[in-house]
Amino acid sequence: xxxxxxxxxxxxxxxxxxxxxxxxxxxxxxxxxxxxxxxxxxxxxxxxxxxxxxxxxxxxxxxxxxxxxxxxxxxxxxxxxxxxxxxxxxxxxxxxxxxxxxxxxxxxxxxxxxxxxxxxxxxxxxxxxxxxxxxxxxxxxxxxxxxxxxxxxxxxxxxxxxxxxxxxxxxxxxxxxxxxxxxxxxxxxxxxxxxxxxxxxxxxxxxxxxxxxxxxxxxxxxxxxxxxxxxxxxxxxxxxxxxxxxxxxxxxxxxxxxxxxxxxxxxxxxxxxxxxxxxxxxxxxxxxxxxxxxxxxxxxxxxxxxxxxxxxxxxxxxxxxxxxxxxxxxxxxxxxxxxxxxxxxxxxxxxxxxxxxxxxxxxxxxxxxxxxxxxxxxxxxxxxxxxxxxxxxxxxxxxxxxxxxxxxxxxxxxxxxxxxxxxxxxxxx
Ligand code: SDX
Numbered sequence: 001x002x003x004x005x006x007x008x009x010x011x012x013x014x015x016x017x018x019x020x021x022x023x024x025x026x027x028x029x030x031x032x033x034x035x036x037x038x039x040x041x042x043x044x045x046x047x048x049x050x051x052x053x054x055x056x057x058x059x060x061x062x063x064x065x066x067x068x069x070x071x072x073x074x075x076x077x078x079x080x081x082x083x084x085x086x087x088x089x090x091x092x093x094x095x096x097x098x099x100x101x102x103x104x105x106x107x108x109x110x111x112x113x114x115x116x117x118x119x120x121x122x123x124x125x126x127x128x129x130x131x132x133x134x135x136x137x138x139x140x141x142x143x144x145x146x147x148x149x150x151x152x153x154x155x156x157x158x159x160x161x162x163x164x165x166x167x168x169x170x171x172x173x174x175x176x177x178x179x180x181x182x183x184x185x186x187x188x189x190x191x192x193x194x195x196x197x198x199x200x201x202x203x204x205x206x207x208x209x210x211x212x213x214x215x216x217x218x219x220x221x222x223x224x225x226x227x228x229x230x231x232x233x234x235x236x237x238x239x240x241x242x243x244x245x246x247x248x249x250x251x252x253x254x255x256x257x258x259x260x261x262x263x264x265x266x267x268x269x270x271x272x273x274x275x276x277x278x279x280x281x282x283x284x285x286x287x288x289x290x291x292x293x294x295x296x297x298x299x300x301x302x303x304x305x306x307x308x309x310x311x312x313x314x315x316x317x318x319x320x321x322x323x324x325x326x327x328x329x330x331x332x333x334x335x336x337x338x339x340x341x342x343x344x345x346x347x348x349x350x351x352x353x354x355x356x357x358x359x360x361x362x363x364x365x366x367x368x369x370x371x372x373x374x375x376x377x378x379x380x381x382x383x384x385x386x387x388x389x390x391x392x393x394x395x396x397x398x399x400x401x402x403x404x405x406x407x408x409x410x411x412x413x414x415x416x417x418x419x420x421x422x423x424x425x426x427x428x429x
Contacts, residue, residue, distance in 0.1 A: 009037055023058055040411045047307065050231075051408065052239065056089060056394050057230045061308035066315065068228055069093070073314055082223040083107065083165075083193050086390035089228050090161055090397065106162035111187040111196065113137075113170050114144040121178040130382045131266075133175040134168070135256040141167050142249030149247045160248055161393045168252075168389050169193070172382045173200030194220040197386070202374060214329045215373055218322050222366060225315040226387025228394060230308075234259040235388070235395050242396040243408040255392045256385050262302070265384040267363035268370070271303035272377050275336040275343075285339075285346050293352045301347060303340075303364030310357035319365045326369050337368050 004015040005028045014036050019027045027050045034040050043049045058067045066073040069088050076085050080094075087095045087103050095103060120140055124133055141163070142149050151157035174184045177200075185200045198211040198219065229235065237258035242251040259265035278288055291299045306313060323337055344360055347353045370380050399405065 009039065042413055051236060054398060056398060057228045059230050059308050061310050064309060064311040064314050077221045077224050077318055080224060082220045085224045085227055086165060089390045089394040103162060106159055107166040107193060108189060110163045110166040111170055113167055118184060121174055126179050130175055130379050131256060131260040134171060134382055134385060135253045137171045138253045138256065139249055142247060149249060164248065164252055164393060165389050168386050169197040170200060172386060173197060176201055176379060218326045218369060219373060221322065223387040225318060225362060226384050228391025233264045235391055238392040239395050239399050240408045242399045248396050251396050252392050259385055260381060265381045267302050268367045268380040268384060269377055271363055272367040272371060274302045275339050279335055279339055285343055289346055289350060304347060304360060305358040306361045309361065312359045313361040315362040316360040316364055323365050323368050326372050330372055332372050334368055334372060340365060340368060
């Protein structure tokens, strides 16, 4: 703790300690505010409120910095793999060769889903939203691991983490195959995490396919970029649910539901639908931008803006570059990429966006790569969930390994009806 913050209210002064983070972020500790002053704080959307002290991810929104456990996203996406980055996020250190091998063995051991789970996919309508299926099936997976639902110690926690990370991709691929009427493809023991996912998504039981190494690497890097992002909506949801001592499967399933929203992880779907609409209507970009600035009903520049980044999202920079690599490798000319690049060029010069510090975020270009790889649009947010799973697991663990597990229970200001008595229905007009 360093200096104190002083609050003066109705003629009295109160002091509150200020906590200083390892990157010199300052947080006023108001844990005694109500007891001392009778006041609570109000902060719609928690834009100014820290919910926790965390050691996992650091973001500097003004300078466009993102680090996982102190390592920059630029170095991790360049030199690491998704499974190694997941280990780093969850356990706090880059793994030794033996530790990584053990983690890979756990991921491989748990890559199948219980055969009885296959029948659950038949129960969903073909039009069922993949995020609804994913959330339901993550909870279902917990029913088949009752001994691990509430990990009691470090080794069972590591196994539970590996189960969730491994099965989330098997469930995603199985739900896709079921939705298109193709047989579910079993994972292989000889493929790495991401290659195995692409194998389960696009191969057939009677046809072995070999995902292009460049495509596997690009998708693995996309998963790295999505792996964590401090207290975003879905991660805060996982912490909130986990704080009640709900198990890791239930907490991750809740995180999936929060991520689904178009203002959060659902934005990658909304971006593609926005670009397709502009392209098909042949709408001039300046007209579209004017509609955005007028706040025309339902018109937002999806994939732009961020609660924390008031500068270019470092993830978007990398994904934009990878778009060109992947499309060139696949020999694809996607007019939506050109449209997105032009839209960015127009927006970043427009005072409306400049004044509000609105830049492309992680979702602006990611859908173009996923589309090129052949991922259906309604599964884009599922891809975000696969990437974010280690961040959710790491945050759930941090809530549970804190000195004292405190249930998250915010206060409120009530502005509803004053006291009134019940009236029999006969008397109500
Ligand atoms: C993710 O939190 C995370 O870390 C999330 C994430 C992660 O990794 O977990 O980074 C992933 O969710 C990225 C964001 C994806 N969502 C979108 O791309 C949807 C479009 N973006 C916006 O809806 C918005 O920018 C948010 C939701 C991302 C942030 O919302 P805020 O911080 O609550 O900002 P706001 O809505 O209060 O906007 C401030 C101003 C407003 O203008 P005024 O009303 O003051 O005139 O900026 C405007 C907004 O209208 N604005 C936009 C805009 N985003 C903000 N105007 C047009 N288009 C936009 N996209």
